[in-house]
Amino acid sequence: MSPRAVLVGPPGAGKTTVGGLLAEALGVEFRDVDTDIETIAGKPIPEIFFDEGEDHFRKLEREAVATALSTFGGVLALGGGAILAEQTRAALAGHTVVYLSVGLSDAVSRVGLGAGRPLLAMNPRATLKYLLDQRRPLYEEVATVTVETDGREPEDIAAELAGRL
Numbered sequence: 436m437s438p439r440a441v442l443v444g445p446p447g448a449g450k451t452t453v454g455g456l457l458a459e460a461l462g463v464e465f466r467d468v469d470t471d472i473e474t475i476a477g478k479p480i481p482e483i484f485f486d487e488g489e490d491h492f493r494k495l496e497r498e499a500v501a502t503a504l505s506t507f508g509g510v511l512a513l514g515g516g517a518i519l520a521e522q523t524r525a526a527l528a529g530h531t532v533v534y535l536s537v538g539l540s541d542a543v544s545r546v547g548l549g550a551g552r553p554l555l556a557m558n559p560r561a562t563l564k565y566l567l568d569q570r571r572p573l574y575e576e577v578a579t580v581t582v583e584t585d586g587r588e589p590e591d592i593a594a595e596l597a598g599r600l
C-alpha cells in the first residue's frame with residue numbers, strides 16, 4: 436500500500452491544514468506523521484525535543500515515516516524537517532509527493548510566535564528564513580507536484596490538488 440499523496444513543506448506551509456481538506460475531498464483518511472510520533476513517544480513534540488533532544492526526535496521521525504509510507508493509503512503529511520534525512524528522501528522516490536511552498540512573510544504570519552514548534556521557539560522569523568533557504572532544494576528534489584500557497588486559502592489549494600491528483 437502507498438499513500439495517495441504525501442505532503443511536504445516547511446512549518447506554516449499548511450501540510451496539516453491542506454492535508455486534512457485534501458483527504459476529505461478525495462474521500463480517504465488523513466494521517467500526520469507528527470501525530471504518529473507523539474503517539475509513539477507518548478508526549479508532545481516539544482517535550483521530546485526537550486527531554487531527549489532533536490537527534491532522538493529525528494530517529495523516531497525516520498521510523499514513523501518509513502512505516503506510514505509502506506502501510507498507509509490515504510493523504511500523509513510529513514513533519515517540516517522529515518526531508519532532511521537522506522533515508523526519507525530515498526524512500527519518497529516513486530510516491531506522489533506534493534510540495535506546499537510558502538514564502539517567508541506568509542510563513543511567519545502563519546506560525547506566529549512558533550507555539551508548539553520547538554525549532555521556532557527563539558526568533559521565529561530568522562529561524563524560518565534559515566529553514567526555508569536550507570530546505571528548499573530538498574523539498575524540490577522529492578516533489579512530483581509543487582503548489583505555491585502564498586496568499587491562497589487552504590480550501591482553494593486542496594480543491595486544486597484534488598483535481599490534479
Ligand SMILES: Nc1ncnc2c1ncn2[C@@H]1O[C@H](COP(=O)(O)OP(=O)(O)OP(=O)(O)O)[C@@H](O)[C@H]1O
Nearest residue numbers: 445446447448449450451452515545584587588589
Ligand atoms: N494557505 C493558508 N493561508 C492562511 N493560513 C494558513 C494556510 N495554510 C495554513 N494556514 C494556517 O497556518 C497555520 C499553520 O498551518 P499548518 O499547521 O497546517 O502548517 P504545517 O505545514 O502543518 O506546519 P508544521 O510543519 O509546523 O506541522 C495554521 O494556523 C493554519 O490555519
Ligand SMILES: O=C(O)C1=C[C@@H](O)[C@@H](O)[C@H](O)C1
Nearest residue numbers: 446469480514515516552553
Ligand atoms: O521543521 C521542522 O523541523 C519540524 C516541523 C514540525 O512539523 C515537527 O516535525 C517538528 O516540530 C520539527
Ligand SMILES: [Mg+2]
Nearest residue numbers: 450451469512
Ligand atoms: Mg503540521
